Amino acid sequence: MFVMTIDQRGSTGDRDRVPDFIAALARLGPTGFERSVGDEVQGVVPDAAHVVDIALFALRTGHWYVGIGVGTVELDAGASPREGAGTGFVAARKAVEQAKAAGSQVPLSVVPGTMGREARNRADKDGGAGMGTRECANAEAVLRLLGRIVQERTEAQWRVVDALHRHGAGRHGTQKQVAAELGITEQSVSRTVLRSGWQEEWAARPAAEMLLDFARLRVGGNPAGTGASGEGI
Structure with a gap:
């Protein structure tokens, strides 16, 4: 399972x-994002x-600073993220703090949650790396590369890109329709x-x-679409 903690940059000014932002996220698809504290949202x-x-x-x-935590989630169906518990929430908090410390890099981080003694024993077999650390780092690297692409687009480029997306990426004749x-x-x-x-980007x-799914499997978080009790989130 994934927990995302996203904090506003430069919010004091x-x-x-x-x-x-929450309203825009809802237009992307079903989400349960809520304000967690200050100018921060979590889902x-x-x-x-x-x-x-x-x-x-x-x-x-x-x-925004983007933190992605990979781990377990204990949250009843329909409940607020503020009521949740589990390693995914702890990892998301650490991830957003790392994103804030990224300096000139793309402000995004992916962090695995720890899973207690079993995870530590398996980590020892991996040479000391925490469970999912390598996999999360790989996902983070690709997401930062993609983030650099989207951050560097001009407004004129976004007009074309957004139109292409509305018309359906890759369909025959799409560019002609967008031009018109x-x-x-x-x-x-x-x-x-x-x-x-x-x-x-789309490739x-x-x-x-x-890579995110691989990290989830490696860390041992809930299967996609389930909560701690196996109910849908």
Whole structure:
């Protein structure tokens, strides 16, 4: 299971962006994100693909630190994330703090939750690394590369990229439809696709999802879509 803790950057000199951010996350798909404290939001996300969607959306704006915790979640169906417990929540807290310390790097971190004696014994066999540490680091690296792509896009590039996404990525004739919608040439759309890294982003997203799922399996968190009691989140 994945827990995401996302904190607003530079909140002391900026407006409160949390309400608009939560509303925008709801448009991405079903979420249970809530304000946790101050200008921070938290949610439990069962699906790795949705974690990638949320992380890249947050990084796109440049206003958020993104922490992803991988571990167990103890939360009744329909309950607030503030009522949750488990290693995933602890890991998400550590992850967002690491994201804040990322300096000039993309402000995102993925951290595994610890699982007690069994995990420590297995970690000893892995040469001292905590369970899932390597797998989380690999997922973090790919997500940061994707984050760099989305952060460096211009507004003009986002107009084209968003239109492509609305029309359905990869469909025949999509670029022609987007050109007509935006009132630009098909050649302009093609150049923008090349410069924006749009194709590279969508080719790499499945790799990020796979690595997150691998980290979840390695750490031993709840299976996707279940809570501590096996009920859907």
